[in-house]
Amino acid sequence: MKKVIIVNGSPRKNWNTAKMCESFANGVKEADGEAEIINLYDVDFKGCRSCFACKLKNGKNYGKCAYPDGLTPILEKISASDGLVVASPIYCSDVTGVTRCFIERLTFPFFEYKEGYPSIAPKKLKTAMIYTMNVSETLSNQMYPDMFDKTEFMITTVFEKPVRIFAYDTYQFADYDKYVVEVFDKNEKLKQKEQQFPKDLQKAFEAGKNMIESIR
16 A cells, blocks of 8 residues: 655644645545655654764765654655655745754755765655645735745655645634734635635645555
8 A cells, every 4th residue: 555644834733734634635545545644743853953964974874864853753654655745834935944844854865965966765755745825826926936946946856846736815713803914804714715725625635646646
């Protein structure tokens, strides 16, 4: 059975990003694959510590992250898996801090400081990125013209170029009246949640099925 690891970089376990992860996982299972969701905010870890043990000539940790912490067994799971999904909301014009730290730790050991920066990852994993954000697709294109390419650069370098799944203009609060949110119309937000977000979940579901089919 082909296995896909889905990494949720959102602190909110029951909101938009988490639901997109669950829908992707359901698509994987529909195609007779195995899916495991990992919530990064439950893991005690930091970003790359620049120890360079993964680059040490003849070193025992060449090609893998040597720092032992809560991320270590997760990195091992990913190395043995068949597919990887990284999901994150957009905070301050980028993926969440823990998502960025995760990508550092995952990808840096897998490329060599040689001509062309070849990948030494155990597998050329199929990958996908799930992005959720509370701005519209039009505004996203204006605000983040090259952010997604930069975020995915290292993943593309060591694995395969990710498939992208977006959920735009997401519903942020259970009760908009409790917060200062003058720039958003709560009724329009609710309409988007009820009419568009189910379509976004379906896109994630289909992407999960497609990943398993492409692996096979």
